Amino acid sequence: AQSVTQPDIHITVSEGASLELRCNYSYGATPYLFWYVQSPGQGLQLLLKYFSGDTLVQGIKGFEAEFKRSQSSFNLRKPSVHWSDAAEYFCAVGALGNAGKSTFGDGTTLTVKP
């Protein structure tokens, strides 16, 4: 069975500082990996996805993530955080043949200090 672990429940960074959110997955085959952002009371917005190819993927809002197969990780990064990035971030894994459904981590809440 596939699973996702987001080790950090809550992270606080200062505006303008860099950000890295950790994600570890478990899946026997090549995973499809996603990062979503959720603002309070809202649905999920896709930030970026990895299916194959280049292991460094670029997403919206200046985010990027790197797939590291050897570490079973897909960490999300942003070089300079803005106050509007404060939200909850979810990592998810899907798989070919799994009908597109995803397994999500429990999320990391990001607080941005002025």
Next chain:
Amino acid sequence: DTGVSQDPRHKITKRGQNVTFRCDPISEHNRLYWYRQTLGQGPEFLTYFQNEAQLEKSRLLSNRFSAERPKGSFSTLEIQRTEQGDSAMYLCASSLQGAYYEQYFGPGTRLTVT
């Protein structure tokens, strides 16, 4: 394209009552998914449809839950004899069929059972 919409956005009901939620997917998407998200957790897969056929149901979906997608367009999720443990955000997502198509999420319906 107006995205995935869900109605209502909020529902408060008393224990034992029945509730029904509606999801309208992106018009050309033939796959539709329901997820449940409780506080502090990531979304959990409940069920999905390909066109009008319900192809998979999670064991989380007890027999008090039923979902339909009668014409392959909008979907409804009904919960009978609601329990306090049903309080959650119910998220709908849609996608095109195929391994490389990501899911687009609606804003969710927040259910509170008193």
